[in-house]
Amino acid sequence: MRQWALQDAKARLSELVRLAANDEPQEITLRGEPAVVVLSRTDYDQLTKPRESLVEFMRRSPLYGAEDVVFPRDESVTREVDL
Numbered sequence: 001m002r003q004w005a006l007q008d009a010k011a012r013l014s015e016l017v018r019l020a021a022n023d024e025p026q027e028i029t030l031r032g033e034p035a036v037v038v039l040s041r042t043d044y045d046q047l048t049k050p051r052e053s054l055v056e057f058m059r060r061s062p063l064y065g066a067e068d069v070v071f072p073r074d075e076s077v078t079r080e081v082d083l
Contacts, residue, residue, distance in 0.1 A: 003027045006035070 001024055009016050009028045016038060020026045025039040063069055 001025050001027050001037070003029055003034075006030050 002019065004012075004016060004026060006028055009026075016026050016028075020038040021040045025037050025043065027034055028036045028038065058064065
């Protein structure tokens with residue numbers, strides 16, 4: 001990720017936007033410290049899209065609603081712990 005000082009970013013905004021849209025996110029620094037990141041709309045949409053809940057994920061399973069699925073239990077003896 002390329003870093004831009006704020007004054008350089010302001011002076012070359014068109015180039016910064018083009019690089020962010022076509023290549024990779026661009027970081028702008030303020031007094032030498034990272035301040036903001038400019039990224040493409042595609043990257044932004046991917047980061048902010050609603051995520052599927054665990055329930056929705058489980059409902060998409062091919063096993064959802066199957067009654068004949070058997071999950072064997074581990075019948076091994078538990079270990080002894082001195083307290």
